[in-house]
Amino acid sequence: MSENLLTVSSPTPVTYVEGRQRPSTSSRGPYEYVLLAAASLFALIAAYFVGTVIWRAVPAFREQGFGFFSNAMWNASFDPAVPSQFGSLSMIIGTLITSGIAILIAVIVGTGTALAISFLLPTRLRTVAATLIELLAAVPSVVYGIWGLVVLTPWFQYTVGPWLAGIPGFAWLFGTTAGGQCYLLAGLVLGAMILPSYVAIGREVINSVSKELIEASLSLGATQWQTLWKTVIPTARIGLFGAGTLALGRAIGETVAMSMVLGSALSTNYQLLKPGATLAGWIATQWGEAQGSSQVPALFALGVILMVVSLSMSLISNRLVARQRRAATL
Amino acid sequence: MSNQESTVNDISMAQVAESASFANAPVAMSLRNVSVAFNGRTAVRDVNFDVPQNAVTALIGPSGSGKTTLLRALNRLHDLTKGAVVTGDVKLGDIDVYGGTIPTTVLRSRIGMVFQRPNPFPTMSLYDNVVSGLRFNGVKKKSILDDACEQALTAAAIWDEVKDRLKAHGSTLSGGQQQRLCIARALAVEPEVLLMDEPTSALDPISTASIEELIGQIKNHVTIVIVTHNMQQAARVSDQTAFLLMADDRAGVQIEVGPTSKIFNDPDDSRTLDYIRGRFG
Numbered sequence A: 001m002s003e004n005l006l007t008v009s010s011p012t013p014v015t016y017v018e019g020r021q022r023p024s025t026s027s028r029g030p031y032e033y034v035l036l037a038a039a040s041l042f043a044l045i046a047a048y049f050v051g052t053v054i055w056r057a058v059p060a061f062r063e064q065g066f067g068f069f070s071n072a073m074w075n076a077s078f079d080p081a082v083p084s085q086f087g088s089l090s091m092i093i094g095t096l097i098t099s100g101i102a103i104l105i106a107v108i109v110g111t112g113t114a115l116a117i118s119f120l121l122p123t124r125l126r127t128v129a130a131t132l133i134e135l136l137a138a139v140p141s142v143v144y145g146i147w148g149l150v151v152l153t154p155w156f157q158y159t160v161g162p163w164l165a166g167i168p169g170f171a172w173l174f175g176t177t178a179g180g181q182c183y184l185l186a187g188l189v190l191g192a193m194i195l196p197s198y199v200a201i202g203r204e205v206i207n208s209v210s211k212e213l214i215e216a217s218l219s220l221g222a223t224q225w226q227t228l229w230k231t232v233i234p235t236a237r238i239g240l241f242g243a244g245t246l247a248l249g250r251a252i253g254e255t256v257a258m259s260m261v262l263g264s265a266l267s268t269n270y271q272l273l274k275p276g277a278t279l280a281g282w283i284a285t286q287w288g289e290a291q292g293s294s295q296v297p298a299l300f301a302l303g304v305i306l307m308v309v310s311l312s313m314s315l316i317s318n319r320l321v322a323r324q325r326r327a328a329t330l
Numbered sequence B: 001m002s003n004q005e006s007t008v009n010d011i012s013m014a015q016v017a018e019s020a021s022f023a024n025a026p027v028a029m030s031l032r033n034v035s036v037a038f039n040g041r042t043a044v045r046d047v048n049f050d051v052p053q054n055a056v057t058a059l060i061g062p063s064g065s066g067k068t069t070l071l072r073a074l075n076r077l078h079d080l081t082k083g084a085v086v087t088g089d090v091k092l093g094d095i096d097v098y099g100g101t102i103p104t105t106v107l108r109s110r111i112g113m114v115f116q117r118p119n120p121f122p123t124m125s126l127y128d129n130v131v132s133g134l135r136f137n138g139v140k141k142k143s144i145l146d147d148a149c150e151q152a153l154t155a156a157a158i159w160d161e162v163k164d165r166l167k168a169h170g171s172t173l174s175g176g177q178q179q180r181l182c183i184a185r186a187l188a189v190e191p192e193v194l195l196m197d198e199p200t201s202a203l204d205p206i207s208t209a210s211i212e213e214l215i216g217q218i219k220n221h222v223t224i225v226i227v228t229h230n231m232q233q234a235a236r237v238s239d240q241t242a243f244l245l246m247a248d249d250r251a252g253v254q255i256e257v258g259p260t261s262k263i264f265n266d267p268d269d270s271r272t273l274d275y276i277r278g279r280f281g
Helices: A002-009 A030-064 A089-119 A123-137 A141-165 A183-207 A211-219 A224-253 A256-261 A279-290 A295-328 B002-015 B067-074 B104-110 B126-136 B142-155 B159-165 B175-188 B205-218 B231-237 B260-265 B270-276
Strands: B027-038 B041-052 B056-060 B084-092 B111-114 B193-197 B223-227 B240-246 B252-259
Touching: A030 A295, A089 A123, A089 A183, A089 A224, A089 A279, A123 A183, A141 A183, A141 A256, A183 A224, A183 A256, A183 A295, A211 A224, A211 B111, A211 B175, A224 A279, A224 A295, A224 B126, A256 A279, A279 A295, B027 B067, B027 B223, B041 B056, B041 B067, B041 B223, B041 B240, B056 B067, B056 B231, B067 B084, B067 B193, B067 B223, B067 B252, B104 B111, B104 B126, B111 B175, B126 B142, B126 B175, B142 B159, B142 B175, B159 B175, B175 B193, B175 B205, B205 B223, B205 B231, B231 B260, B240 B260, B240 B270, B252 B260, B252 B270, B260 B270
Parallel strands: B041 B252, B056 B223, B056 B240, B111 B193, B193 B223
Antiparallel strands: B027 B041, B027 B084, B240 B252
């Protein structure tokens, strides 16, 4: 280390070997090896994790082929003569429905909340609100799960459900019988769960919209409302989209609460008052009885789907939020 | 010092625009005992002067003298700041700006503004930027918007450069072009007064020269109030100059207002002379 410092500050010009950006590696101090070792260990762990998950999933993909995505049946066969049937279609659709409801709630309620915090609240309350919301974002999901199960399920079963089921003309959407644990409730709980993190990011994105743009809009005679709709939201939209993608990634990966309030049922009836299952929730609920059986590779395969989806979600959202930072500053 | 003297002489002799006599010119805006306070702390105190129509009024003074604060009081931009209070009379023609008889949105479309840094709306095309003010005011008809767009861009001397790429985004323009786009955007709503807050401070000398030339052209259509740090600029572009200074209690006060040629050649107050000659600030 001291050698490095001396080399840099020495008055004699440092000569570099052509094509190299830095002095030769022989001048590295021991701390560099420690850091390199730590980083390599991490890379090894990550590779081992990803590698084994995929490896364990391969038999399921090989046996089921494309049926793993297009089939809604999940039957583990213990008779060697009868092949097991594993299809994730029902869970994929369940995940889409619950995440879709959740993201809808998060974007509509969350964007409004973020705008209200930034533009309506007095400065002193802003920090308080922002801190409270960040605290909410840190609440473990199992708490949301038990809240949904104990507090909301009966309310859904006896009040909200029957009312929705009775709306004429909407049977195709809700079904005709009320249930407690169902897609709609799961979507709402999931929405409440991802709302705080969406608001937290959305608020930062909205605050990143340059004050000069807001003033430009107002100085042209725009009302505050027009300024929000025509200037702030369009300027922030890429970042808000990024916040939404991040929230969606969390919603898709959510396990505990989903296995609690969705009812863990596999069916091809996707009406909103029916119980169902999500990819993540299904892994959690099936694991107990799956051990040692042919279900294991199939559950790993669900894990691979989840991994790919959430990885792409976080990649997309990172890129969008970074693009937003560049776009919103003048 | 001698170097600075000669600079000042250059300004006095060659650069001060031949100011038309505006003593009898109609008054676009008038300020009487205008003060601005933030959370009880006075930032600008007791400003009194008239802004003559179709002329350029420059607000000069060192940092902290309240030039920008005063400028933003004219189109009620302080309304956004919690704890900001403007007192005294600001009038646009006969209308009391703070009297409540004119909606702020209407007022701001009659008193336009150009900011320090070019701030085109990043998500809008050049065309949409220019007509945004008209759209805010409810104009929808495409032929009206098209005409207004061409007129405003022509007035801002940028039409020839951008007429073939009106669908492009503002970020594709150079800084100077962006500022002219912002001027076009402000002019498109046909304001009576245009407030300019150090409009060239973020620009290179060539772009600055083109904006100054533009100011000379558009003042035939619009009254201009410009804040500038650059005394040569004030001397070059303005007809009337108001000199502000920070008082002992840190509030900006008006020291002297008069025709630019007088302020730069023969000011009444010795502090004005000191500032013009570069002795402080």
